[in-house]
Structure formats: C-alpha cells, structure tokens
Amino acid sequence: MQPFKSHTGIAVPLLKDDVNTxxxxxxxxxxxxxxxxxxxxxxxxxxxxxxxxxxxxxxxxPQFRNPGVLVTGQNFGAGSSRESAVWGxxxxxxxxxxxxxxxxxxxxxxxxxxxxPVVLPPADAEAFxxxxxxxxxxAPFTVDLETQTISGPAGAxxxxxxxxxxxxxxxxxxxxxxxxxxxxxxxxxxEKRMAAAQPWLQTARDSRR
Amino acid sequence: xxxxxxxxxxxxxxxxxxxxGRELIYIDRHVLHELHxxxxxxxxxxxxxxxxRPDLTFSMQDHTVSTxxxxxxxxxxxxxxFLRAMREGSRRNGIRVFxxxxxxxxxxxxxxxxxxxxxxxxxxxxxxxxxxxxxGLGALAFGCGTTELAHILATQVMALKRPKSMRIRLDxxxxxxxxxxxxxxxxIAELGVAGGRGFVVEYAGKAVAAMPIEQRMTLCNLxxxxxxxxxxxxxxDSTFEWLSGRPWTPQGAEWASAxxxxxxxxxxxxxxxxxxxxxxCTKLEPQITWGTDPSQVVGISERVPDVASAREGRxxxxxxxxxxxxxxxxxxxxxxxxxxxxxxxxxxxxxxxLEAAAAVVRGRHVADGVVAMVVPGSSTVKREAExxxxxxxxxxxxxxxxxxxxxxCAGGNGDRGEPGERIVSTTNRNFENRQGPxxxxxxxxxxTAAAAAVxxxxxDVRQLIAGNT
Numbered sequence: 206m207q208p209f210k211s212h213t214g215i216a217v218p219l220l221k222d223d224v225n226t227x228x229x230x231x232x233x234x235x236x237x238x239x240x241x242x243x244x245x246x247x248x249x250x251x252x253x254x255x256x257x258x259x260x261x262x263x264x265x266x267p268q269f270r271n272p273g274v275l276v277t278g279q280n281f282g283a284g285s286s287r288e289s290a291v292w293g294x295x296x297x298x299x300x301x302x303x304x305x306x307x308x309x310x311x312x313x314x315x316x317x318x319x320x321x322p323v324v325l326p327p328a329d330a331e332a333f334x335x336x337x338x339x340x341x342x343x344a345p346f347t348v349d350l351e352t353q354t355i356s357g358p359a360g361a362x363x364x365x366x367x368x369x370x371x372x373x374x375x376x377x378x379x380x381x382x383x384x385x386x387x388x389x390x391x392x393x394x395x396e397k398r399m400a401a402a403q404p405w406l407q408t409a410r411d412s413r414r
Numbered sequence: 415x416x417x418x419x420x421x422x423x424x425x426x427x428x429x430x431x432x433x434x435g436r437e438l439i440y441i442d443r444h445v446l447h448e449l450h451x452x453x454x455x456x457x458x459x460x461x462x463x464x465x466x467r468p469d470l471t472f473s474m475q476d477h478t479v480s481t482x483x484x485x486x487x488x489x490x491x492x493x494x495x496f497l498r499a500m501r502e503g504s505r506r507n508g509i510r511v512f513x514x515x516x517x518x519x520x521x522x523x524x525x526x527x528x529x530x531x532x533x534x535x536x537x538x539x540x541x542x543x544x545x546x547x548x549x550g551l552g553a554l555a556f557g558c559g560t561t562e563l564a565h566i567l568a569t570q571v572m573a574l575k576r577p578k579s580m581r582i583r584l585d586x587x588x589x590x591x592x593x594x595x596x597x598x599x600x601x602i603a604e605l606g607v608a609g610g611r612g613f614v615v616e617y618a619g620k621a622v623a624a625m626p627i628e629q630r631m632t633l634c635n636l637x638x639x640x641x642x643x644x645x646x647x648x649x650x651d652s653t654f655e656w657l658s659g660r661p662w663t664p665q666g667a668e669w670a671s672a673x674x675x676x677x678x679x680x681x682x683x684x685x686x687x688x689x690x691x692x693x694x695c696t697k698l699e700p701q702i703t704w705g706t707d708p709s710q711v712v713g714i715s716e717r718v719p720d721v722a723s724a725r726e727g728r729x730x731x732x733x734x735x736x737x738x739x740x741x742x743x744x745x746x747x748x749x750x751x752x753x754x755x756x757x758x759x760x761x762x763x764x765x766x767x768l769e770a771a772a773a774v775v776r777g778r779h780v781a782d783g784v785v786a787m788v789v790p791g792s793s794t795v796k797r798e799a800e801x802x803x804x805x806x807x808x809x810x811x812x813x814x815x816x817x818x819x820x821x822x823c824a825g826g827n828g829d830r831g832e833p834g835e836r837i838v839s840t841t842n843r844n845f846e847n848r849q850g851p852x853x854x855x856x857x858x859x860x861x862t863a864a865a866a867a868v869x870x871x872x873x874d875v876r877q878l879i880a881g882n883t
Contacts, residue, residue, distance in 0.1 A: 238453070
C-alpha cells in the first residue's frame with residue numbers, strides 16, 4: 206500500500222450527509238473488470254441527461270477540477286462494500302476525506318488504500334467547512350499525518366485525532382496481509398483446536414457427495 | 415462476567431491481537447461473488463500469495479448474471495468478463511464455484527443458508543454489505559471490500575476493531591400482512607441510516623422468536639441499511655429444525671455434538687449491551703419507503719411527511735427526496751400510480767416471500783401498463799417454487815419469471831427500470847439511480863409489491879385482500 210505522510214491539494218466542499226456508494230461509484234459504471242475509475246467517481250452527478258457535463262456539480266467547477274481533499278457530512282460512504290468508491294477518489298488524486306462521520310465499511314476501505322479518513326470534532330468541522338467554502342478553491346490545504354494537522358489559507362492550523370494504529374499503518378504503508386501473516390503460528394494452532402472441538406467448522410462438506 | 419452472544423462468538427474466534435491493536439477473527443466460511451473476487455485473485459497472484467483455505471471458500475455467480483431463460487455468460491455481455499474471471503480465478507485456486515447451470519446457483523446470501531453451509535455460532539464473510547443476512551441463523555457475518563477479501567483469502571482471518579453491541583427487542587405480535595420487512599423498515603426509520611454504525615446488533619424478543627427463519631434473514635439483511643456492522647438472531651429450536659437435514663450441515667454424531675453446542679448460544683440474562691432499543695410490533699402496519707434512503711419510511715396508510723417532521727439535519731435530504739421522487743408532502747402513498755414491480759433480491763426472494771406474493775397475485779392480473787418481474791433468490795428456490803406451481807401463478811398473471819441472481823436490486827446484470835418510472839421493489843436500497851437512471855424506488859414487502867402489481871397503484875394489501883379496493 207502507498208504510504209500516506211502528507212497530502213496537499215484543493216479542498217472541495219460536498220457538504221451533504223449520507224452520500225452513498227451508489228452516488229460515489231454507481232454499479233452500472235463497472236462495465237468491465239478495469240473501468241475508468243477517474244470517470245466513474247460521482248458519474249451521475251457529473252453528467253446531465255444529454256451526456257454533457259453538469260456545470261453545477263462541485264467537482265466540475267473550474268476551481269475544483271484538480272481536487273485533493275474532499276470535505277463532506279455525516280455517514281459518508283453508506284451502502285455497498287464496493288471498493289471502487291475509494292479507488293475513484295484515488296484516481297482523482299483525492300487522498301484525504303474530511304467527513305462528519307464515515308460508514309464503517311467505507312472507512313475500512315479507505316485505510317486499506319492509503320486514503321486518510323479524518324473526522325473533526327463538530328465545532329472544528331463546522332469552522333473548517335466554512336473556511337473551505339470561503340477559500341473556494343483559491344489555494345490548497347495540506348493535511349499532514351505526522352503532525353496530525355490541517356493547514357492552509359485563511360486561518361490557523363487545525364489538529365485532528367487519529368488512532369495510533371491507523372496512523373502507523375498509513376504512515377508506513379504497511380502490508381496488511383504481511384502484518385497478519387506474522388501470526389501464522391497462532392492461526393495454525395487455532396485451526397487445530399477448532400478441528401478438535403468443533404470439527405464441522407473446519408470442514409465444509411456436501412454430505413451428498 | 416455475563417456476556418452477550420456477540421462477545422461469545424467473537425471471543426471463540428479470536429486468534430490473536432495484531433501489533434496495530436486489531437483483533438484477528440477466524441472466518442469459518444468465506445463466500446465470494448464475481449463483482450469483486452476477480453480483483454482480489456489478481457492482487458494475490460501479483461503478491462505470490464496462495465489462498466489459505468480454499469476448502470472453506472466458495473464462489474457464487476450472482477451480481478452480474480442474466481435472469482433470462484437459457485442464459486449463458488454472454489446473455490449479459492457486460493457480465494461475461496466477470497463470470498469468466500471468477501470461474502478461472504476460482505479454478506486456479508481450488509475454490510468450488512456455484513456457476514451458471516449449477517442447480518444450487520443463486521444469490522450467495524440465499525444459497526449459503528439453504529444448503530446448510532452457514533451454521534449457528536459460526537463466522538462468515540462476504541465481500542458484500544448484505545453479508546449479515548445469514549445472521550438469521552445465528553451466524554456472525556461481516557461484509558468487506560476487495561482488499562479485505564484478499565486478506566481473508568490469504569489468511570482466513572479478518573483484522574477488525576471490536577464493534578460495540580446493541581440489542582433491539584421486538585415485542586408483540588405482527589398483524590396480518592406485516593412481515594420482517596415492515597419491522598426492519600420501521601427500525602431504520604426510528605434509528606436512522608447511521609443508527610447502527612459501529613454496532614453488532616442482536617435482534618431479540620417475542621416477535622423475533624415467532625418469525626420463521628426466512629423472515630429473520632430479511633431482518634438481519636436490512637441491518638446494514640441503518641449502518642450496522644453485523645446483525646443476528648440467537649439460534650433456537652426453529653433454527654435447528656430449519657437446518658436439520660440440509661446437505662452441508664454436520665451429519666450423524668457430529669450433528670448431535672453441534673446441536674449441544676448451539677443450544678448454549680445465548681446472551682447471558684444480565685449481559686450488558688452498549689445500547690438497547692425496544693419496538694412494540696403489535697400495531698405496526700405494512701411499511702413502505704417514500705424517499706431516497708431506507709429511513710424515509712411511512713406506514714402504508716400514511717402520507718408523504720412534511721419537512722416539519724424532519725429530525726435534526728435531515729431537512730435537506732427530505733427536500734431533495736421530494737424532488738427526485740416527484741412527490742409533495744401530504745400526498746397519500748396509497749393510490750400512487752406505479753410502472754413496475756420487482757420481487758427479488760437477498761432481502762425478499764426466498765420461498766415464503768414468493769408464496770406470500772403469489773397468494774396476493776392468484777386469481778388476479780398485473781395491471782395494464784405495469785411491468786412486473788419475479789426473480790427467485792436461488793435456483794433451488796426457483797425449482798421449489800415451480801414444484802408448487804408458483805411460476806404458473808405469476809406467469810398467468812402477467813409477471814416475468816426469471817433465473818436466479820441479484821438482478822434489478824442493483825442492476826449489475828442490466829435489469830433495470832426506465833427513467834422516471836415508479837417502482838415498488840422488495841429490495842434493500844431506494845438510493846437515487848440505483849435501479850436505473852432517474853428510477854423512483856419504493857421499498858416494501860413481497861405482499862405489498864404484489865398488491866401494487868395487480869392494482870397498478872401503491873396499495874394496502876390488507877384492503878385488497880378484504881376486497882375493499
């Protein structure tokens with residue numbers, strides 16, 4: 206996984222709650238095994254009925270065409286477990302999402318891909334949202350995971366919390382499977398214990414065959 | 415110390431705690447589908463890592479399969495590469511595929527329970543948010559993304575932070591034509607689309623105890639629509655009876671040992687939950703969504719709510735839902751003309767769901783101008799329904815009768831509505847554009863959907879049956 210140390214880019218305000226994965230990455234856009242993840246992001250909101258670009262959608266506005274940080278509301282990423290909803294962000298160089306809160310599976314998918322999910326306390330979130338609206342894409346913000354700070358135009362640095370474990374995993378770009386495989390002996394021992402105690406869980410067999 | 419059933423299952427599957435604090439939870443059964451598994455196979459192969467337990471891993475072709483009779487890989491051309499990559503990836507890794515043409519192919523969340531692959535107290539993972547459907551049998555199931563799916567393939571464990579626990583007690587008795595679907599929609603309306611975030615939910619109480627297993631699965635299926643990490647019902651005699659004799663369950667002496675263990679799968683009487691909720695189901699009427707998320711729900715006799723009723727921060731969502739759904743506050747739901755009905759999905763396409771819909775449809779006909787389709791949740795359900803003549807009931811009434819798969823739930827196989835259509839659907843998400851661009855989805859039970867199909871309008875199925883419409 207690509208490590209995350211710091212990311213600088215235009216902060217885009219998408220100040221809505223419950224933005225779901227069908228909006229972020231519609232399943233109908235996954236027409237082959239390697240879709241264009243850049244185009245797939247918010248595909249429906251980005252285009253009008255005649256296929257032309259929707260000038261009202263925030264990512265289509267001239268000042269937000271090169272996004273770096275998405276700023277959004279409660280429960281971001283609700284719905285499906287599809288990881289294309291994170292890959293679409295990365296393909297557009299969005300490596301930080303500052304939300305009021307995240308849906309569980311979406312947040313996990315972010316951490317698996319070196320995308321930093323940030324949740325600020327309500328007062329800080331409110332202030333940051335207002336600042337992002339005021340700056341209006343005029344200058345970039347920098348989100349630094351080492352110092353746990355958001356810095357940028359028109360205001361003081363903002364501190365954010367992240368668990369030590371998530372921070373380490375992102376900073377070092379740790380190989381998740383590798384981390385777990387350090388426990389292979391324990392996995393083997395667990396399987397042996399389970400095979401003795403509840404053998405039906407360690408075998409899955411069709412009794413008709 | 416008194417513990418919850420969630421904690422008991424969790425602790426029994428805890429392999430180790432990783433250096434980053436995540437707990438490694440052993441996965442007893444891992445079921446894949448073709449929309450996400452091919453990417454995980456590719457990623458593992460690039461890393462040169464083998465699948466640790468192909469014998470505990472199963473591949474299901476469900477998301478992109480055509481529902482047309484005589485279907486092949488290319489009946490849905492866009493699905494063909496997924497089906498092939500799934501088949502080939504599974505073969506390379508020694509994983510059994512429930513492929514097109516397999517008599518037990520179907521939606522993973524329907525198939526795994528019905529063949530007895532899911533067992534009480536077992537852990538289960540699927541790269542799909544509706545994984546917890548199988549919680550209806552007392553299994554602890556987690557949905558996950560593609561990278562985590564590769565992680566499970568390589569290690570047979572999930573690396574998780576321990577969720578909190580919630581209990582939802584459902585009291586009272588369900589009235590006629592009121593089902594687990596209606597109960598679940600009511601719960602989501604009460605707790606909101608993020609009310610279950612971070613929680614594993616145990617559904618308990620008299621109303622749950624009285625629910626047939628298929629309805630318990632519907633209840634647990636919809637747990638994710640309030641953001642729940644997982645959801646389950648503690649197994650009881652109905653569970654054991656339902657599972658008994660299913661082909662993948664333990665047999666003979668092993669069944670007896672398993673049963674003895676399963677009988678102990680209960681939360682202790684004084685176990686503490688992080689959150690508890692109670693809902694009295696006695697007066698509940700059939701429920702239906704009016705808006706664009708599964709918490710925008712009303713009773714069938716109610717009207718589209720006014721923004722004045724919006725909870726904090728939900729006003730904008732309501733206003734946007736009115737516009738998308740083409741509805742104004744105060745409009746009664748009953749009587750709204752509809753264009754299409756879909757009966758299917760992991761939420762509501764098991765045999766009793768189809769029986770409930772067929773009971774409404776029998777002797778009636780799909781209304782003029784309405785397109786109606788039934789897609790059984792599995793090939794087994796389809797066969798059983800046909801043996802009971804349900805396919806004839808539906809076909810004679812003007813419904814299409816499809817081959818099994820996820821179909822129009824997310825439209826990954828090309829089945830979808832036309833722009834502007836109003837659909838009554840037995841699925842799980844009424845998100846904008848999900849069932850097709852600009853399609854307006856109302857989620858409801860199979861009986862309510864069937865009533866809409868034959869009247870051409872949103873209908874109170876109880877009134878229809880009583881001859882009042």
